[in-house]
Amino acid sequence: xxxxxxxxxxxxxxxxxxxxxxxxxxxxxxxxxxxxxxxxxxxxxxxxxxxxxxxxxxxxxxxxxxxxxxxxxxxxxxxxxxxxxxxxxxxxxxxxxxxxxxxxxxxxxxxxxxxxxxxxxxxxxxxxxxxxxxxxxxxxxxxxxxxxxxxxxxxxxxxxxxxxxxxxxxxxxxxxxxxxxxxxxxxxxxxxxxxxxxxxx
Amino acid sequence: xxxxxxxxxxxxxxxxxxxxxxxxxxxxxxxxxxxxxxxxxxxxxxxxxxxxxxxxxxxxxxxxxxxxxxxxxxxxxxxxxxxxxxxxxxxxxxxxxxxxxxxxxxxxxxxxxxxxxxxxxxxxxxxxxxxxxxxxxxxxxxxxxxxxxxxxxxxxxxxxxxxxxxxxxxxxxxxxxxxxxxxxxxxxxxxxxxxxxxxxx
DNA sequence: ACCTGAACACCGTTCAAGT
DNA sequence: ACCTGAACACCGTTCAAGT
Numbered sequence: 545x546x547x548x549x550x551x552x553x554x555x556x557x558x559x560x561x562x563x564x565x566x567x568x569x570x571x572x573x574x575x576x577x578x579x580x581x582x583x584x585x586x587x588x589x590x591x592x593x594x595x596x597x598x599x600x601x602x603x604x605x606x607x608x609x610x611x612x613x614x615x616x617x618x619x620x621x622x623x624x625x626x627x628x629x630x631x632x633x634x635x636x637x638x639x640x641x642x643x644x645x646x647x648x649x650x651x652x653x654x655x656x657x658x659x660x661x662x663x664x665x666x667x668x669x670x671x672x673x674x675x676x677x678x679x680x681x682x683x684x685x686x687x688x689x690x691x692x693x694x695x696x697x698x699x700x701x702x703x704x705x706x707x708x709x710x711x712x713x714x715x716x717x718x719x720x721x722x723x724x725x726x727x728x729x730x731x732x733x734x735x736x737x738x739x740x741x742x743x744x745x
Numbered sequence: 746x747x748x749x750x751x752x753x754x755x756x757x758x759x760x761x762x763x764x765x766x767x768x769x770x771x772x773x774x775x776x777x778x779x780x781x782x783x784x785x786x787x788x789x790x791x792x793x794x795x796x797x798x799x800x801x802x803x804x805x806x807x808x809x810x811x812x813x814x815x816x817x818x819x820x821x822x823x824x825x826x827x828x829x830x831x832x833x834x835x836x837x838x839x840x841x842x843x844x845x846x847x848x849x850x851x852x853x854x855x856x857x858x859x860x861x862x863x864x865x866x867x868x869x870x871x872x873x874x875x876x877x878x879x880x881x882x883x884x885x886x887x888x889x890x891x892x893x894x895x896x897x898x899x900x901x902x903x904x905x906x907x908x909x910x911x912x913x914x915x916x917x918x919x920x921x922x923x924x925x926x927x928x929x930x931x932x933x934x935x936x937x938x939x940x941x942x943x944x945x946x
Numbered sequence: 947a948c949c950t951g952a953a954c955a956c957c958g959t960t961c962a963a964g965t
Numbered sequence: 966a967c968c969t970g971a972a973c974a975c976c977g978t979t980c981a982a983g984t
Binding site for chain 4: 750751752786787789790793
Binding site for chain 2: 956957958
């Protein structure tokens, strides 16, 4: 088991190492060299496993976002599930403060997370395109919020930014409140538009 | 006038050069070396003018966002102004596709843009904290939207991303529609909450 | 075949040396 | 005083050389 070399090594292990580095030392510490070093390998073999650095970042994002959507309760009203879904997505973002940087690369992981919400809306009587639009709205709202939030509540020093010096920064509880209101507005809007169109059935 | 050296050179000129580089070649082309070179100067003098690269990015963001808020019409209902304001903020973002990266650094420019909206809400009878919350909601909603939008509608190749290959990507007109609905939901939500509290007067 | 070390063309930042 | 060139400690990526 100590006989591990670069010859066995798959993409998952590379992503594991990169995520460990992200968690322990932040995104700046994730480089092809540092990931290789953590695996006891030169940077070169990583290219055959994950492509290049952009692709590695995408794979990290995909792993962090996998299974993001909460399970659907059977008789749960769609409004409740939508709020739970939005909250879960936001929380997954919050877990990794610097994810907003990872995020720049692909939104594919979000699409996967979207399916259970779409299904729930369809079961609630939304037309296909109506459900897609509602889901997109909520996804963009939450992802956007989380992205901004990630920038506002920064915990890594970045040299010379004194805490509380940014007047647009909000506290954790203010952000929580802002998020709750925001999601409520969007969900209520979706509900009202839905009622206005689907009076039959 | 050809006798320009590094000895006269102020922060504004540095920011000018950096923005020109941003517009012409993208954010990756903006480095302390490249900005210096465009000014015919070594990278060293830039440090006494703008601090460091983070500070330069902040200054660029501030310049791009300056005067972002549209002028207030006298008798205009606050709802109309709020929508105009949101639209203007979004447009300012869209102008610089990679601004979302510049954005990571400071939200101070947004705070400045916020004032006319706050004033309009106050004149419409919003309490101080109510106006601040409404404004924050709209700001976060729009900034978040624009950030995601900037990542989705990418025009720079980034090696190996085929156009239309990202299923979460939406077309320009879809994004426009999404934005309009999103802003409407938030503004309507603000209006309803306001009516619910401020029945007197 | 698939690794490693060295190399290329870059970074941000600092420092000794010049004028 | 304030510049420049060189340096330091990094990048992502590629390539010749080794096994």
